[in-house]
Amino acid sequence: MDNTAVATHIHEEHAHVSLPQHRHHFETEEQQREAGTFGMWLFLLTEIMFFGGLFFAYLLYRNWYYDAFVAASNQLSIKLGSINTVFLIASGFFMALGVWAAEVRKRGLLVIFLILTTVLGFAFLGIKYVEYSEKFEKHHVPGAHFDISEFVNPPIDAKTGKAEQKPLPPDMAAKTQVFFSLYFAMTGMHAVHMIIGIVLLFWLTWRAYYGDFSSGYVAPIENFGLYWHFVDIVWLFLFPLLYLINRHPLS
Amino acid sequence: MSASTSTILNLPDQTTATMPKRNYLNNEHGLLSWLFTGDHKRIAILYLISITFFFFVGGAFAGLIRLELLTPQPDLMASDTYNKMFSMHGIVMVFLFLVPSVPATLGNFLIPIMLGTRDLAFPKINLLSWYLYLAGGTFTLAALIFGGVDTGWTFTTPLSTHYLNTNVITAATAIFIAGFSSIFTGLNFIVTIHRMRAPGMTWFRMPLFVWAHYAASVLMVLGTPVLAITIVLVALERTIGIGVFDPTKGGDPLLFQHLFWFYSHPAVYIMILPGMGVISEVVSTFSRKRVFGYTAVAFSSVAIALFGFFVWAHHMFIMGVSNYSALVFSLLTMLVAVPSAIKIFNWAFTLQKGSITFETPMLYAFAFFGLFTIGGMTGVFLGALGMDIHLTETYFIVAHFHYVMVGGMLMAFMAGIHFWWPKMTGRMYPESFSKLSAVTSFIGFNLTFMPQFILGYLGMPRRYHAYPAEYQVLNVLSTAGATVLGVGFLLPLLYLTWSLKYGAIAGNNPWQATGLEWQIQSPPLTENFTEIPIVDHEAYDYEWLAHKTEQEVTTVG
Numbered sequence: 001m002d003n004t005a006v007a008t009h010i011h012e013e014h015a016h017v018s019l020p021q022h023r024h025h026f027e028t029e030e031q032q033r034e035a036g037t038f039g040m041w042l043f044l045l046t047e048i049m050f051f052g053g054l055f056f057a058y059l060l061y062r063n064w065y066y067d068a069f070v071a072a073s074n075q076l077s078i079k080l081g082s083i084n085t086v087f088l089i090a091s092g093f094f095m096a097l098g099v100w101a102a103e104v105r106k107r108g109l110l111v112i113f114l115i116l117t118t119v120l121g122f123a124f125l126g127i128k129y130v131e132y133s134e135k136f137e138k139h140h141v142p143g144a145h146f147d148i149s150e151f152v153n154p155p156i157d158a159k160t161g162k163a164e165q166k167p168l169p170p171d172m173a174a175k176t177q178v179f180f181s182l183y184f185a186m187t188g189m190h191a192v193h194m195i196i197g198i199v200l201l202f203w204l205t206w207r208a209y210y211g212d213f214s215s216g217y218v219a220p221i222e223n224f225g226l227y228w229h230f231v232d233i234v235w236l237f238l239f240p241l242l243y244l245i246n247r248h249p250l251s
Numbered sequence: 252m253s254a255s256t257s258t259i260l261n262l263p264d265q266t267t268a269t270m271p272k273r274n275y276l277n278n279e280h281g282l283l284s285w286l287f288t289g290d291h292k293r294i295a296i297l298y299l300i301s302i303t304f305f306f307f308v309g310g311a312f313a314g315l316i317r318l319e320l321l322t323p324q325p326d327l328m329a330s331d332t333y334n335k336m337f338s339m340h341g342i343v344m345v346f347l348f349l350v351p352s353v354p355a356t357l358g359n360f361l362i363p364i365m366l367g368t369r370d371l372a373f374p375k376i377n378l379l380s381w382y383l384y385l386a387g388g389t390f391t392l393a394a395l396i397f398g399g400v401d402t403g404w405t406f407t408t409p410l411s412t413h414y415l416n417t418n419v420i421t422a423a424t425a426i427f428i429a430g431f432s433s434i435f436t437g438l439n440f441i442v443t444i445h446r447m448r449a450p451g452m453t454w455f456r457m458p459l460f461v462w463a464h465y466a467a468s469v470l471m472v473l474g475t476p477v478l479a480i481t482i483v484l485v486a487l488e489r490t491i492g493i494g495v496f497d498p499t500k501g502g503d504p505l506l507f508q509h510l511f512w513f514y515s516h517p518a519v520y521i522m523i524l525p526g527m528g529v530i531s532e533v534v535s536t537f538s539r540k541r542v543f544g545y546t547a548v549a550f551s552s553v554a555i556a557l558f559g560f561f562v563w564a565h566h567m568f569i570m571g572v573s574n575y576s577a578l579v580f581s582l583l584t585m586l587v588a589v590p591s592a593i594k595i596f597n598w599a600f601t602l603q604k605g606s607i608t609f610e611t612p613m614l615y616a617f618a619f620f621g622l623f624t625i626g627g628m629t630g631v632f633l634g635a636l637g638m639d640i641h642l643t644e645t646y647f648i649v650a651h652f653h654y655v656m657v658g659g660m661l662m663a664f665m666a667g668i669h670f671w672w673p674k675m676t677g678r679m680y681p682e683s684f685s686k687l688s689a690v691t692s693f694i695g696f697n698l699t700f701m702p703q704f705i706l707g708y709l710g711m712p713r714r715y716h717a718y719p720a721e722y723q724v725l726n727v728l729s730t731a732g733a734t735v736l737g738v739g740f741l742l743p744l745l746y747l748t749w750s751l752k753y754g755a756i757a758g759n760n761p762w763q764a765t766g767l768e769w770q771i772q773s774p775p776l777t778e779n780f781t782e783i784p785i786v787d788h789e790a791y792d793y794e795w796l797a798h799k800t801e802q803e804v805t806t807v808g
Contacts, residue, residue: 181493
């Protein structure tokens with residue numbers, strides 16, 4: 001092969017039975033699968049940069065308006081947040097089982113696991129709806145109707161007769177709006193990713209039901225699994241940052 | 252110069268020349284076969300048509316801006332209209348022309364062929380990226396038709412969120428969508444370069460065009476999402492009034508600047524790096540020499556991509572960032588000039604003792620050298636803190652980035668289009684007309700923007716539609732130059748279209764170039780290669796080309 005570089009490279013074309021999903025421009029199925037997974041990881045990298053902007057903003061304002069962030073953070077329900085965390089982790093668990101079911105070519109199990117993943121995703125969004133609507137009732141949604149009175153004059157606890165938390169001076173209390181801006185932007189972007197994921201889950205469940213992934217072609221399930229786990233992981237950072245960190249510095 | 256003595260052009264005998272019977276252009280017929288194609292070459296052509304359209308839209312705005320600035324008084328248009336003109340010019344040119352220009356057209360067409368593969372890794376995502384581009388373009392046109400947008404292309408808050416009643420959301424949506432088109436292009440390139448190289452095509456046998464696109468793709472993939480989230484926050488702030496950038500609510504407009512320039516400075520390198528890739532190919536081919544310091548040029552692309560992420564705050568020296576951070580960013584800005592200089596010097600050494608011929612792509616490449624060097628050097632002026640305070644937000648800035656973007660990227664784009672035109676279409680462009688247009692645009696460009704350096708140094712601020720009468724002479728020169736420049740860009744549109752039917756048949760390798768793309772038929776087959784090549788030679792190996800036997804089948808039919 002000295003001077004004839006553009007010449008004859010004959011690979012065994014029909015040495016094995018290729019899948020119908022094998023695309024002609026890939027030399028081998030292995031190459032196709034690797035390329036797909038690599039592409040998905042790169043896409044997740046872009047997602048990290050996307051959320052990174054929000055996390056950076058959070059970091060900055062948390063340092064500037066520490067007291068406001070603590071007070072506003074106390075408004076979030078640890079109970080609901082924890083339930084949601086459990087839902088998401090369980091959903092991710094079933095997704096992982098779904099990938100396994102696809103790999104061992106069990107169509108029925110795959111469909112069941114995908115449905116469970118979807119249901120838990122919906123449960124998460126449902127609880128998120130409850131949390132959001134409470135914010136609307138309390139006028140803690142940033143914008144024209146934002147109300148800081150609860151942070152300036154915290155409600156009195158009926159049992160102890162004391163304020164539930166330290167009152168904030170009005171200028172600092174106004175900064176709780178920054179917290180809630182970020183809260184809605186971050187959890188909202190996360191929820192948008194969940195909704196996109198659920199739409200994809202419907203589509204995948206449909207295809208799984210008709211046996212598309214029961215003959216050794218599992219790339220879409222695997223790659224969607226990566227996406228779904230990524231969405232989980234984003235929440236696993238959001239939950240401590242928004243709900244948990246320095247929650248009750250008074251006690 | 253007489254073409255017969257100094258040319259390497261090697262057209263097939265015109266009496267027997269034929270176009271290959273089967274190629275990607277005639278493989279399938281009908282509009283739908285184009286709109287649903289997965290072929291990277293066809294998608295490249297689709298992109299080429301659409302970015303050409305938007306280039307002339309953006310160019311029309313530039314023309315109107317220069318026309319208004321012909322006289323010191325605001326006589327052609329109202330100040331609001333002028334603001335909309337330069338905003339739309341910036342948005343269209345940056346997001347709909349410069350960012351996709353070389354990567355989405357030439358890169359799309361050539362990277363799989365240069366790597367010796369049949370297509371990009373994800374053909375459907377490639378097509379999706381074109382549709383996203385179109386959607387972005389449609390939203391931009393919608394913003395224009397419904398009354399325009401006047402934030403400037405930078406969407407500066409709180410101006411964009413609080414004080415304007417123009418179509419900010421529509422334009423922001425356009426950029427958000429177009430951004431994903433760019434992300435998908437970059438993602439496709441990276442995966443293709445990592446996973447799809449032909450046997451024997453090692454990293455250091457890849458053409459420098461591919462290296463440059465690799466670096467640019469990394470920037471697209473890592474930078475663009477940050478712009479996306481920034482735009483989402485601007486839109487949320489404008490619609491429902493969240494308080495991330497709004498100082499009345501505790502937000503900080505400076506944060507917007509940080510996030511915006513975190514993308515938009517690397518975006519400058521997204522725009523220029525692929526152009527540098529084109530120049531490497533052209534310079535080597537028309538000097539008949541391997542690019543001097545191949546490894547250095549390859550790594551300088553990567554270095555530009557890396558440093559490019561750490562210089563964004565040099566756009567913010569007058570915005571109240573701390574002195575220390577300004578100092579650091581000033582230093583880093585100087586550093587990013589080093590890899591660019593490495594490239595320029597290496598190209599110069601490539602020319603040394605080469606057998607240089609002056610075909611049109613080479614003329615454009617020479618224009619690139621001169622103009623990009625001026626653009627880059629003035630960038631170093633602006634990176635110096637003291638100078639920046641004086642020059643920023645004046646016409647000096649405008650001239651600087653037009654030297655880099657138009658003088659650099661657009662010249663490189665034109666060089667690339669002429670260089671690969673025979674490969675893309677199978678036909679030659681008319682050499683004399685194209686040389687004329689290269690010279691015309693070089694002269695026109697300098698006449699347009701050189702006076703703007705002086706205007707800026709004298710203190711004329713950018714983004715105003717009126718100016719003191721003493722600036723008029725230079726502005727008239729600039730407008731005259733813009734007219735010449737316009738002719739220089741209109742000419743290729745005409746003769747390239749003409750050449751589609753009447754150009755001489757080019758044959759496989761009219762330039763006697765070494766790239767894999769020149770070893771296959773022009774225009775290529777849909778599957779590029781009848782058999783996947785095994786690569787056993789370095790890039791730019793002219794000895795290999797000279798000894799290459801004629802045995803292999805390169806044309807079907």
